[in-house]
Amino acid sequence: MEKKRVSNFKPNAKYIAGAKWGDEGKGKIASRESEDAKLVIRATGGANAGHTIIYKDNKLALHLVPGGIVNPEAICLIGQGVAFDPIIFLQEIEDLNKINVPNVRERIKISGRAPVVFPYHKDLDGLYESIKDNPIGTTKRGIGPCYADHDNRVGMRVYDLLLPEDELAKKIDVATRVHNQLFKLYNMENCIVDPKKLAKEFHEYGQKIKEMVVNADILTSKARKNGDKIAVEGAQAYRLDKNYGDYENVTSSNCVTAGALIGGHLNHKDVKEVVMITKAYDSRVGNGPFPTELPAHIKNDVVLPYDKPFEGDIIREEGHEYGATTKRPRRVGWCDAVILRSAKDAEGADYICINHLDTLGKIGNILGNIKICVGYKYQGKEIDYYPDDMNLTHEVPTPIYKTLKGGWDISSDLRDYNKLPDLAKEFIKIVEDVAEIPVKYIGVGPKNEDLIVREEL
Ligand code: GDP
Ligand code: IMO
Ligand code: MG
Numbered sequence: 001m002e003k004k005r006v007s008n009f010k011p012n013a014k015y016i017a018g019a020k021w022g023d024e025g026k027g028k029i030a031s032r033e034s035e036d037a038k039l040v041i042r043a044t045g046g047a048n049a050g051h052t053i054i055y056k057d058n059k060l061a062l063h064l065v066p067g068g069i070v071n072p073e074a075i076c077l078i079g080q081g082v083a084f085d086p087i088i089f090l091q092e093i094e095d096l097n098k099i100n101v102p103n104v105r106e107r108i109k110i111s112g113r114a115p116v117v118f119p120y121h122k123d124l125d126g127l128y129e130s131i132k133d134n135p136i137g138t139t140k141r142g143i144g145p146c147y148a149d150h151d152n153r154v155g156m157r158v159y160d161l162l163l164p165e166d167e168l169a170k171k172i173d174v175a176t177r178v179h180n181q182l183f184k185l186y187n188m189e190n191c192i193v194d195p196k197k198l199a200k201e202f203h204e205y206g207q208k209i210k211e212m213v214v215n216a217d218i219l220t221s222k223a224r225k226n227g228d229k230i231a232v233e234g235a236q237a238y239r240l241d242k243n244y245g246d247y248e249n250v251t252s253s254n255c256v257t258a259g260a261l262i263g264g265h266l267n268h269k270d271v272k273e274v275v276m277i278t279k280a281y282d283s284r285v286g287n288g289p290f291p292t293e294l295p296a297h298i299k300n301d302v303v304l305p306y307d308k309p310f311e312g313d314i315i316r317e318e319g320h321e322y323g324a325t326t327k328r329p330r331r332v333g334w335c336d337a338v339i340l341r342s343a344k345d346a347e348g349a350d351y352i353c354i355n356h357l358d359t360l361g362k363i364g365n366i367l368g369n370i371k372i373c374v375g376y377k378y379q380g381k382e383i384d385y386y387p388d389d390m391n392l393t394h395e396v397p398t399p400i401y402k403t404l405k406g407g408w409d410i411s412s413d414l415r416d417y418n419k420l421p422d423l424a425k426e427f428i429k430i431v432e433d434v435a436e437i438p439v440k441y442i443g444v445g446p447k448n449e450d451l452i453v454r455e456e457l
Contacts (some may be wrong), residue, residue: 011272012223013230013264015257018237019343021284023323023330024277025355025443027051030233031067032448038228039219040068040076043264044253045235046083046117046146048139050324054447058099061324064089065096065108066233070448072102077216080113081253081263083146084158086205110209111216111265112159118172118198120179121145123191127182136249137286137301139325144252149175158213161206168206169199220265232264234277238343246390249288256346275441276349278340280360280427281315283330285323289396292333292373301328314366319359334371334401335360337434342386344437351457352435355443357410357424358450364407370427373399374434402430412445417454 014037016030031053034040042049047063054060055070064085068074078084089110096104121142128144129135138144149155154175160168173195183191223230236255239245244256253259257274261267284290296312297304306313312332315321321330340352364370375384376397387397408421417425420442428439442452 009224009267009269010227011270012227013232013266013270013272015232015234015260015271015274015347017234017257017260017274017276017343017347017349018240018255019276019278019340019347019352020237020282020336021239021290022237023050023283023285023321024237024279025052025353026234026277027053027062027067028355028443028446028448029275029277029353029441030231031070032451033231034066034068034071034074035448036229037068037071037074037231038226039223039230040066040071040074041079041230041232041264041266042066042077042082042235043079043232043260044081044255045251046141046143047085047088048141048143048251048325049235051233051235052324052446055099055101059446060095060099062092063325065092068231068233069096069101069104069107074107075219076108077219077264078108078110078114079216079264080111081259082111082114083117083143083253084110084114085117085141086161086202086209090205090208105212108212109214109216109219110158110212112157112213113216114158115146115150116156116158116161116202117142117146118156118202120176120191120193121149123183123188124179127186127188134287136288141325147252158209161202162210162213163203163206165199165203168203169195172198216265220270224270230266230270232260232266234260238346239339241346244346246288249286257348271348274347274349275351275353276340276343276347276437277353277355278335279319279356280354281319281332281335281356281363283319283321283332285326285328285330289390290331290333291376291397292336292399293331294333296329296332298329298331303329311367315363318362318366319356334373334399335431336373336399337431338373338375338384339386340431340435340437341384344435349437351438351440352431353441353443354428354431354439357442358412358444360427361408361410361421361424364404364423365409366407368406370404370407371401372404372427372430372434374402374430375400410444412447412450414444415452417442417452420452
């Protein structure tokens with residue numbers, strides 16, 4: 001009898017997805033998840049991400065290396081979907097060595113197929129922002145232009161950094177012909193690319209990373225076969241996704257689960273669980289709609305001097321909401337549970353992790369109340385979904401809030417959900433009811449262990 005061929009995929013990948021506009025604490029959860037994962041993968045975005053991790057009391061913002069690096073056993077892959085910036089990467093390795101994270105070089109693998117960010121991508125990023133009436137407020141890390149070159153098939157990939165220098169120079173020459181014309185047109189002569197000079201510099205980076213460059217399909221294939229746990233560290237978030245998000249105020253990758261699979265050399269059968277990360281209040285950095293945003297003394301990404309804080313100033317300062325990548329003060333507002341419901345569908349999420357429940361309690365103690373957005377008024381109607389035609393209507397939905405009186409104090413040692421203050425439990429119940437998805441993890445502090453896990457869910 002002919003042997004029946006069946007796929008023997010054992011799904012064991014967990015995706016750590018951002019639910020709103022980034023900075024929800026994905027790095028913390030990814031580094032925690034790495035404690036029992038064999039492989040940890042960054043799959044999308046690039047050095048626009050800033051993921052805070054704490055290793056033996058040292059706080060570090062990682063931009064490219066997965067947070068799983070803190071687990072000495074974990075292999076960390078920078079996948080084919082990542083816009084790879086060798087300059088920032090090499091700096092990051094030094095930073096990790098400085099805090100004595102073991103065997104960093106041995107444990108990092110870089111997909112040879114990942115697109116490379118060159119300095120001219122950063123110059124182009126700045127140029128596109130400067131010609132816009134309404135700039136996006138990008139991180140200026142060259143992300144959009146790098147992905148655009150990749151789409152146009154004039155991008156360089158990590159493998160190209162391993163080419164002989166003259167071959168790399170030829171490729172850079174072709175890749176930058178149009179860009180150089182643009183630099184001339186906009187009087188940016190200092191940005192015009194000298195292919196030979198750039199090839200020399202980037203060839204050297206290639207030599208420094210060559211032992212880490214791999215065919216990552218083989219790595220994920222092995223993990224799949226062994227049934228190893230894989231943690232995939234999302235970058236950016238649902239509302240920054242280039243298709244789902246607030247276009248054009250988005251990033252240039254598909255950072256929802258489906259995009260992360262391609263970027264991480266995975267297939268849809270690999271996914272075992274998706275945990276969607278949010279904060280107990282919301283934040284956004286850069287421009288674009290933010291329905292629950294609160295007033296704050298911020299202008300042009302700078303905090304202005306003030307005597308009496310607005311609500312937004314209080315939340316920003318209590319949550320230390322300053323960009324891990326750009327140090328820009330983040331815009332802040334109340335938790336929008338309506339977005340969570342839409343995000344759950346886009347991400348295929350199984351449950352939510354709410355970080356900063358400790359901080360929300362402090363905010364409530366100061367302001368006297370806490371709000372949660374449970375619906376919107378939009379175009380004269382009450383709606384329970386996030387609209388996608390705001391650029392037609394020129395209207396940002398007005399939140400409908402539920403208000404809880406007071407705040408709470410939670411120690412970062414608390415692990416028992418039942419011991420949470422009643423008001424905090426009420427807040428979580430409202431989020432669950434509106435988002436239609438359970439809250440399984442609750443962050444009560446910045447360290448990996450500062451987490452309540454509801455095992456019963
Ligand atoms: P990411 O981009 O999603 O990884 O998030 P960021 O690292 O940019 O921002 C999250 C910030 O919140 C970091 O400063 C974390 O240390 C901090 N953080 C994460 N979870 C908690 C929490 O539950 N409580 C407190 N107080 N801080 C947290
Ligand atoms: P993590 O992974 C917050 C925002 C930028 C800008 C828009 C486009 O730390 O959550 P880009 O440089 O990507 O072209 O900028 O996206 N942005 C982020 N905001 N956290 C991030 O990453 C972000 N990555 C990009 O501020 O509004
Ligand atoms: Mg961040």
